[in-house]
Amino acid sequence: MLEYRSYFTADGVADDAPFITTSLAQVHAWLRSKRYEADLVVSGRTVGIGPAVEAALTQERASDGSESALFRLEEKAGSGGTWTTQLLLHDPRHHGRLPWVWLDVVAPGGDVERRRWAAVPRLASSLLEVLDARDGGARLDPNITTTTVDDVESLVTALEDPHRRGPVFVAGSDESLPMQPWRQLIRKLLVQTTGLAAGYVLDPAATTAFAELTGGTHHVDAGTMRTYLPGVQLGDDFDARRHRVLHTATILQDDGKRIVRILGARARETTLDTPLPRAAVRVEERLLRQTDNELLGRPADALTRTTTPPPPRPIPHSVDQEAPTGRVGDSASTGDLAPVTSPVAAAENVETRLALASALERVLGSGAVTPDAVSALAEQALESARLRAVLARRESQLDTLTNTVIELRDQVEDLNHRLDDEQNEHGITAQDAREQTELVRALRLRLNRVAATEAWAPLSDTERESPVPESFGDLLSRFSELEHVVWTGDSGTTEELDERNPLGGWAGKTWDALRALDDYARERLAGRCTTFDAYLKDIPSGCHAYPANRHARDESDDVKHTAKYAAPRLFVVPASIDPSGRVFMGAHIKIAQSGMISPRMHYFDAVTTDGHIYVGYIGRHLPTQKTN
Template sequence: MRAETGVRPAVPAQGRQALPYRTAFETPLDFPATAARAREQLRSWLRSKRYDVGRFDDGGAVLARGVVIRYAATDGVSGWHLREAGGDGVTWVSTVAVTRGRQPDRTWVSLNVEPVVSDSVLAPPAAPPRLVRLLLEALDAYDGEAELRHRPVTVGAAAVDDLLDIVCAEDRRLPAVVAAAPADAAFPRWGAVVDRLVRHLPGLASIYLLDPVAAGAFNEGIGSTHRIGPGSVRTYLSGADPAVPEDAVRHRVLSRRRIEAEPARAARVLAVLPRQLAAAAVPPAAARGLHLSIHDVRPPPRRPDDPTAALRAEVALLTELLVAADETERALRATVARQQDEMLGLAADLEGEREGLEQRYAQVRALQQRLTEARLFDSAYTPAERPPPLATSFAELLDRVGQLDPHVTFAGDQSICLDLDEQPHSSAWAQVAWQGLLALADYARASGQGVFAGDFKSWCEKPPDGDWYALSAGKVARDESLTVRRNPKFHQARVFAVPRTVDPGGRVFMGAHIKLGNSTTVAPRMHFHDASHGAGVVYVGYIGPHLPNTLT
């Protein structure tokens, strides 16, 4: 029995990012008591895996074939490092550590579970291990004032003010996931739905379930921009500010429709952001426990009656540790390389957005100057009406795309599109995708009316005068490269369904596309067929990870 693995990743292999499972929390116990409880829960976890707990109790390192545990400690840290080598080329590395806090009655507990693989093996995702549930049951765990439990905390009307304080707290590191019960469903039944929905969240977020009365009081207190709809779940990042409407976009909403339509996918999507934040937000005090080195290892005690056997055991342990150190170094290099690629992609996205914003600012300044010269001061400086919010998830985008009918029709695979929500940067990509759809709708309408004669990239470079929506032209590609068009495999991957009134075969090659993001691993794209001139319709055939080419 090996470490718990996650469910099937939904995106293609080139877009899969195997984030570790990582958490850290404070508990109001002193260091020795916390270490003792953590050791007991680790022992229970090892027993559930059918490992030799007797060897663990005696200080032995090898618990089973390919399974090695080491104990390491300094004056203020105690930690255990477990390596489980499987026959599939994946070695699961789990570290649980207890770190002395600054105050005598405060102690940090940290847990990290991640796969180490060779270059030819795809790293699987790590699900929350049973150990974290054991720890959360045995210890009072806190993230600031928020209590971390392995199941949702039911909130009644009397506790709403406390929850509002937690949601708006600046000192909270991890998200607060709040579910609102619908009025038309039995509360116990909805509680069971939420239990299954948050199964990937123990240790990654504080989790709350509002009863129907509390949901109304919570929404009244949090305000219209930050509210939760009946049957929905909202993920609040730290420092939520209901007084700032623009802040609402940071706090993602999972609708009841998506929860009930695809519960397994909804559970995975809900865990993406908390997992990413938890992996990147381990406090320095807790991180000390995850960085115990080979020099901190405590070898098993030698037995006076058999010193040779004890020395052999010590040599075997140190050999295993050297292998572990080599695997860890290789994994760290791979992580650094992936993060550098992500940084380059995000930097490219940011550069493009800044250029587009500067062009818009320049246009606004020029228009304000002209209005001022015409002495139309009110028109020049009266704030524009706030536009409808952008879609912040691909689930929301698919729910809203029907609003653009008949000028935009999405006929692609919704499952592939929804898979993007399981990526860390999905919210930003969904916003660009919705902007692209709005621009395509206005372009198709203008083209169908004979207002505009060019193609979509020309539209984005210089849209006609009037209240029309356009996208940054740098995000639009008129076609694929000649290499892609001539390669049968690459060409076929870009053939998508259209009505037979557009093509007798019901399928056309869609080389034109919008670049939703520059991530080197996913690089999502939206491919479309332009039938706007005359028909006034654009057919979107694909929204998903970058399709195969010479680089993928």
């Protein structure tokens, strides 16, 4: 499965050296760092450079003067499958057209829902050391530097560049932030986006200037970092929701790995989902064909590196040649040293000759053992070896294509299910919105009859609630705002949902449910309600609501009494609640219906015990007999 894809243009090369020559030098250095025999990799050959490791290099100079190079490395990991690294370089050598780099890493196996993680290949980092890499107008420099006011306008232009393929991460600052540690932290957080995304750290003046140019919808605050996906539309409120903000609290609470992986995954998803330029695909197709042609025409000894075999024993002119007898000196009169052939050796020669004659008969149609016939047989063997190598390559490519088709088919099926679910969700949400609008209208009319005209006034700042979280990472950092609800779950599992819901709608719905749980706990402690079900069906005045039909008091008997379904629903609670530190959390809230993901929140109501509700899980739908 394709796990990593980097595509960028090169606006310059270190020391003004030739683009392809410099890039291939980095390839050879990378191979040597892996302790492979890099010197064997030359254009026009496919060679083994290590145990179960094969490399191929193909170069081309087209009639229009452009130059291209295709490098492929296949590393077989036994039963673990084959890892394939492919690098395609193209230099148009035309004014106004920049050279480009396309790097893919294909991992064995894979899952549409849970893509296998492939770390940034060192080859990508090596190439960026010598190339001035650009994604559209964005600079792909892993050594993130501070952006000043003079660079802000070009940064905004890069954000709006229609040719940009990957995300751009922009961090803001103010005078209270020490720039050096802040820049080092941002560099650390973006370490798994190398070759995929651009990163910028704005100094205080640049942060202000950036806000002025991007407006209130697309700015970035000090101490936060914002992800700008391709297709930025400044001034568009709806578009602004696509570009997520990583808040200060989330950054400070990170363990040093979680955010790195989330941002890396986001960058991978974005670049993998963006189609490649058709011209690049055509270059790849042409060089792959050339690689196969070179494989057919090369010497067979390049298939696998072996020691040079000893020269074949001479074939006697006649199978019934009589072996000479006597001492060596007895033949001196002839001037020749006749070989001493034992009866056993003679028998072996006869057997060998008969086998050779049989092989010639099967392959050439004639059993005559002649030098020309033997040469023809050898050529057939060489040709067969070449064809087997090409066939093996084709089978590998076919396996990859087959896996891709299966993955795409599964993805289409999943997306169709999710589309149906999302359309249904949208219909329900639209109906709820209409009902709420109608209710507000009716209430305002009633208040107007008693001269309560302030009912028509817009909300004041004190009446407005704090904004809902834009992501699950933001949501987890805000549990402290809830008086009676405590989080005990796995944050990593929860934040994986952000990858499937980039606009943050699920996080907002989850926050609504958490506020409803918090208000319920307060009402129950006051003796004004008995169960969360009853609370949702008759919302007390001034309390937060959540649809009653999206709450389940418990799981089905099938789930509760089947170990493989019950075990995943055991979540952490304090020992004061259960000495084992875990309880079965059957009560859950349906956040959304979306295919096999359909996020759920599981909780344990301990209000009557210690005044708290413990939320042990927010994540994708847990297994049941229907989803298994």
